[in-house]
Amino acid sequence: MKPLSSITEALIQSDIRSITARVKAVDGINLGQGICDMPAPDSIKEGAKKAIDNDKSIYAPFGGIDSLKQRIIDKVQSFNNIPVRSPDNILVTSGSTGAFVTATFGLFDPGDEVILFEPLYGYHSKILELRNIKQETMLLNPPEWDINFDKLESLITAKTKAIVITTPNNPSGKVWSRQELQQLGKLMTKHDLYAITDEVYEYMTYDDHSHISLASLDNMFERTITLSSFSKTFNMTGWRLGYAAGPEHIIEQMGLLSDLFYICAPTPLQHGLADGYPTGDDYYEELLQDYSRKRNLICKTLEKVGFDVPWPEGAYYVFASFEPLRDRPGFSDDQEACSTLIEEAGVGSVTGGSFFTNPDDGKYLLRFCFAKKEHELEEACRRIVDYLG
Ligand SMILES: Cc1ncc(COP(=O)(O)O)c(C=O)c1O
Missing domain, CATH: 3.90.1150.10 (Aspartate Aminotransferase, domain 1)
Structure with missing residues (x-):
């Protein structure tokens, strides 16, 4: 055969x-x-049961249902301080993994280069590998996992299109500080780069560390695709619900790609999440x-x-x-x-x-x-x- x-x-x-x-x-x-x-959370489970009983069973709009998008806008504005303006800045995806895959199709052609940091979250590099995107990696060392920005700049070539960061990080636990994100932002502006940021562990930061989204810093929103997910925050890894937040023209293209790949994230589960979304502190x-x-x-x-x-x-x-x-x-x-x-x-x-x-x-x-x-x-x-x- x-x-x-x-x-x-x-x-x-x-x-x-x-x-x-x-x-x-x-x-x-x-x-x-x-x-x-x-x-x-029980509220989300109850919401999903209700949605199933009420036959919320048909395809959702590929970008996500309105009520869930609104929940995400509220959360992204208040928790992440990201200047999203409308539902057109949000794409509901099949987990953040779905968002990462569509982001790579939205941004990269084979031959483009991407910079990642090691230790790596394997799915990022494997997906880029499947897409034939050249990866440059920068090794960070324990215990501080500090970033040498001169070294980082030396990895940037004319073909470099984006930097991928994961904060808080799997596996190292590193949380990027505001100062590090600002330095990264300067390099992105100087070399006209995008960033894809994976923030699925955003609610889990310890001691005096707090989560900062790159897209919340001055002028970074326009060149950053922020990915997150409900998998870890609400213990629902199998529900496959996540999202991407970013500039409208990128989100629109990613939405068309998601539509082709899997049409929409599961409709009744989107309703369940929107209905039962925990809003208090x-x-x-x-x-x-x-x-x-x-x-x-x-x-x-x-x-x-x-x-x-x-x-x-x-x-x-x-x-x-x-x-x-x-x-x-x-x-x-x-x-x-x-x-x-x-x-x-x-x-x-x-x-x-x-x-x-x-x-x-x-x-x-x-x-x-x-x-x-x-x-x-x-x-x-x-x-x-x-x-x-
Ligand atoms: C850094 C990171 N990103 C993404 C994922 C997967 O997230 P999702 O379930 O939203 O696709 C994981 C899961 O372990 C992860 O560690």
Whole structure:
């Protein structure tokens, strides 16, 4: 038979999914995959049930239903301080992933260059790879994950069209500061670049860090596509609802692309979300308290057993180094350490190398996700201490 497309040759199951299967096989606790197993808000679930009962079952407008767009406008204006002006600045998508894919089709031709930062969120680079977009990556180092802007500027060529940033970051937990975003903005203006910003963990920032959207800074809205999602904020990763916010002419083209790719995001779920959208501060305060507690627990546990732990500034992952344990049997590199923790402690994590173009850069790192029910996270920590303590 004739072969499948050449694109499929580059597709492999992500490390994260295969780790999930291995953790399941030993009936372990999975702190690998970034899936939050907390319930979605009741108000949203009730809204969706009502929408299904009322047969809100037909295609929605490809840009999203009006009531949800209005919710998003309110949120983007008040929480993100982004100067969106009308529903034409918003596109409801199938998760932020749907928005990222359409953004890449909206902005790039094969041959264009894009700059990303390492450690990377793999989906960004894989999607760009499928689109044949050349990627330049800039390596950031723990524990500060600081950006050398001279180095960044040296990566910009005449073909560079955009910079992709993820803040708060998966896996590093870095939250871009206002000053860093301003410096980035200067380079974008100087070299006429766009930015795609992935802000899906925007409500999870700790200590004195707070989330700032690049598009909220002077003159940045016109060249920034802001992506976010309800997956993480409302524990509804499987509902596939996210959005892009940006200038009308870009959003319009992205909307036409979304229409071609999947027509619209699921209609009854859009209604459910619009109806039950938590608007008071309580929901977000509780979410933050919950994650702050869980962050303390996992960071202290890992420190106790000898990891070097840069405490995350945001998101719900700890990207910790086991280099101090490297002389222990089973900890010679990230692959071995990950296997050891699965087999000996029954706890899943993700190998650091998965987040770098050169896997050696993550040789002594493991990523642990703390978006877990409290009792499961406590049990996972107990197991880690029992095995390594
Ligand atoms: C940085 C980042 N962006 C996007 C996503 C996926 O988001 P969505 O469910 O909105 O497609 C994830 C999920 O882990 C993520 O970590």
